[in-house]
Amino acid sequence: MAGLHKIIVGLDFGTTYSALAWASTNLPGQINLIGNWPSAGILTHHSAPTEIAYHEGGTTDFSWGYDIPRTVxxxxxFKLLLESNDEHVQSGMPLPPGMTAMDVTRDFFSALYQHAMSTLWKQNGEAVMSMTRVDFVLTVPAVWSDTAKQRTREAAIAAGMLNEHNLSLLSEPEAAAIYTIKNQDRNAINVHDKIVVCDAGGGTVDLISYTVLSINPLKVTECAVGTGDFCGSTYIDRNFEKLLQQRLGSHYNTLRVETQQRIVKNFEEVKCAFRDKPDQSLYHVNVPTVDTIQEAGIYSGEFQLTREEMRGLFDPVIDQIMILISSQIQSISREGSNVNSVLLVGGFGESPYLFQRLEAWCRQWGISAISPHGAATAVVKGAVLRGLEPSLPLQVSTVVRRARRHYGTPMSTLFIPGQHGERDAYTDPITGRKMARNQVSWFLAKGEPITDDRRITKNFCRSFRKYSGPWVDSMVACDLDSPPSRVTQDVKHVCNISADLSTVRKSCYEKKWKNWRRFYVARYNLDLTISSGDMKFELIFRGASFGVSLAPFLFSVALR
Structure with a gap:
């Protein structure tokens, strides 16, 4: 379908809500949010709850989003379980027996995928869709580990997003920055500005700082090591649940599960509207099926919260965010630069109280606090813009990132006395040479600037007498500032690449002799190609690709 026009679908997979948007290369300036969620009724929502319910204790049939009955x-x-193996976190989000977080995510993704595709066919018609390629850009938290990103990618593939589609990953704060800078009002961000992008979502908060080198075309470069933490708005919900249980005491356990869930859902409306106004001393959360429990502060079916209690729910979470922002700004200041503005995006980024706290803090330091229009949809719209760019070369954004880790591949090399230890020494049975195993050839250094589609090539060779099955090479990573020259416990496995060269004729290899016995030498390249959220590991022999492995790529974001 090369040459035919494309539709790019952006998917912002959030902890509490998820969003879909799309645009066509025919009308790239028109980004369409996908709504019409099942069972949402006449209400129009730019996102759907990231929630799923399996029927009758099974693991195949399920409801999702707004379609879940209240009594279920x-x-x-469950998004948080893709990152965390912590038993406490897992116990708080019990999964159906025999299912993993990846299984649940796959099912939720499949529902989003089917909803997106049916919406596109309905809105564009069969004539257009039959000649249109649909590609997906899936956003992921920058704080996530390689493992969490890989789990997300695999769940999306299992849901169908690689079936006749391209699938790419993009970090959430980068997507938000691309959209906001390209669509800013009143030139709030200018060339040479240094901006901190704070993407505050339901589960994670990501911060990445950029120096703006150009607005049109957009070119930014990271100017500090990013940071992040698990301190999104769901932690305010958890604080509310704790307060609810504390105030209700023994009454809490008499409430049905659906009632407990409904109370937390009702709290969301109060949470999203909270502005900490001095003239409002009480806030009310509807409590279904309960009339009055005076000792719990419930009167006529409403749970009463004081202004101080509301701040008590918010402040521990916002304090964590302010520490992250302060640390980010300090790291830039240590380089002799000043931050011009803090850009607040994401679903939690639309919280009036969070912006109120941020604005007051920024004012002390002469920094501008910006909450762009539609902050909650900046990520999904930025994903669409990023996906469109290869088809619109004059609008391509350049984002220079910094690698968070060292990346390389284990290998054997000629033994050099004084450089290699005897514990790694062995004699190659084919060449007879003394070799050192467990060495690492590092492709990419931690903190090294990286641009999209940069290809890094390393040369390797293998000696063999008879080809005997696929060759396997590994990609490894290290978080230390100075990586070891050999494999140690600090060198972690990322992925394998399996290359099948069974179709290559022997005449294509170098022919050599040892002790009157013939052997062959294959000289090949391992190429590392990097984009925003992905890393392609590829074996190239005589200009042809014989094996490819896609793995998530983690940029300069350190989890506190």
Whole structure:
């Protein structure tokens, strides 16, 4: 379908809500949010709850988003389980027996995928869709580990997003920055500005700082090591649940599960509207099926919260965010630069109280606080813009990132006395040479600037007498500032690449002799190609590709 026009679908997979948007290369300036969610009724929402409920204790049939009946126990916040193996986190989000977080995510993705595709066919018609390629850009938290990103990618593939489609990953704050800078009002961000992008979502908060080198075309470069933490708005919900249980005491356990869920859902409306106004001393959360429990502060079916209690729910979470922002700004200041503005995006980024706290803090330091229009959709719209760019070369954004880790591949090399230890020494049975195993050839250094589609090539060779099956090479990573020259416990496996050269004729290899016995030498390249959220590891022999492995790529974001 090369040459035919494309549709790019952006998917912002959030902890509490997820969003879809699309645009066509025919009308790249028109980004369409996908709504019409099942069972949402006449209400128009730019996102759907990241929730799923399996029917009758099974693991195949399920409801999702707004389509889940109120009386059914629902799974939520399962996105966090892709990152965390912590038993406490897992116990708070019990999965159906025999299912993993990847399984649940796959099912939720499949629902989003089917909804997106049916919407595109309905809105564009069969004539257009039959000649249109649809590609997906999936956003992921920058704080996530390689493992979490890989789990997300695999769940998306299992859901169908690689079936006749291209699938790419993009970090959430980068997507938000691309959209906001390209669509800013009143030139709030200018060339040479240094900006901190704070993407505050339901589960994670990501911060990445950029120096703006050009607006049109957009060119930015990271100017500090990013940071992030698990301190999104779901932690305010958890604080509310704790307060609710504390105030209700023994009454809490008499409430049905669906009632407990509904109370937390009702709190969301109060949470999203909270502005900490001095003239409002009480806030009310509807409590279904309960009339009055005076000792719990429930009167006529409403749970009362004081202004101080509301701040008590928010402040521990916002304090964590302010520490992250302060640390980010300090790291830039140590380089002799000043931050011009803090850009607040994401679903939690639309919280009036969070912006109120941020604005007051920024004012002390002469920094501008910006909450762009549609902050909650900046990520999904930025994903669409990023996906469109290869088809619109004059609008391509250049984002110079910094690698968070060292990346390389284990290898054997000629033994050099004084450089290699005897524990790694062995004699190659084919060449007879003394070799050192468990050495690492590092492709990419931690902190090294990286641009999209940069290809790094390393040369390797293998000696063999008879080809005997696929060759396997590994990609490894290291978080240390100075990586070891050999494999140690600090060198972590990322992925394997399996290359099948069974179709290559022997005449294509170098022919050599040892002790009157013939052997062959294959000289090949391992190429590392990097984009925003992906890393392609590829074996190239005589100009042809014989094996490819895609793995998530983690940029300069350190989890506190």
């Amino acid at each position: 126990r629902r799974l939520k916040w």
